[in-house]
Amino acid sequence: SQTIHQWPATLVQPVGSPLSLECTVEGTSNPNLYWYRQAAGRGLQLLFYSVGIGQISSEVPQNLSASRPQDRQFILSSKKLLLSDSGFYLCAWSVQGIQHFGDGTRLSIL
């Protein structure tokens, strides 16, 4: 069966520090991969999606970037975090059009 791993579960970072969140999927090949951010009490905002290795589509211009160095690995990065980058970050994968989410990373910026 397919599983998705996302880490860390929580992260506290100072303003101006770099960020790297990693997501890996097991049990499937060539999935579509997604990064979302969710503010408290709000819906999910799509940040990036990828249909294949090295193929990244950005949905919202911002302080973040994404990379897909391997088929089942998706990385979310920032060179310098802003206070507004705080939130709940979720990775998801899709093969049959239905998206399945990882457990998320709760990011707090101080």
Next chain:
Amino acid sequence: GQSLEQPSEVTAVEGAIVQINCTYQTSGFYGLSWYQQHDGGAPTFLSYNALDGLEETGRFSSFLSRSDSYGYLLLQELQMKDSASYFCAVSLNSYNQGGKLIFGQGTELSVKP
């Protein structure tokens, strides 16, 4: 722009039936999905409608009318564990094009004893 409208909160009692509506205005439409999210957790998939009509999965059913840009999620025999946020989401393009989803702001369902 893209918009999905759903009620912000709904309250019902255990054993009752509740319907959560979703209306959408989007540039593309490939289907309507519903996700459940418990407090502090990740969203989990509930149901998907690509064509008009009703889809039933156990206690949950979902309906779609593409001509009305409208759908709903029906939860029957409510249980306390159904207390959660429910999101509708529209697929804006095909899976091969990326399978992008745009989410509503969510409906917080509270089930009372």
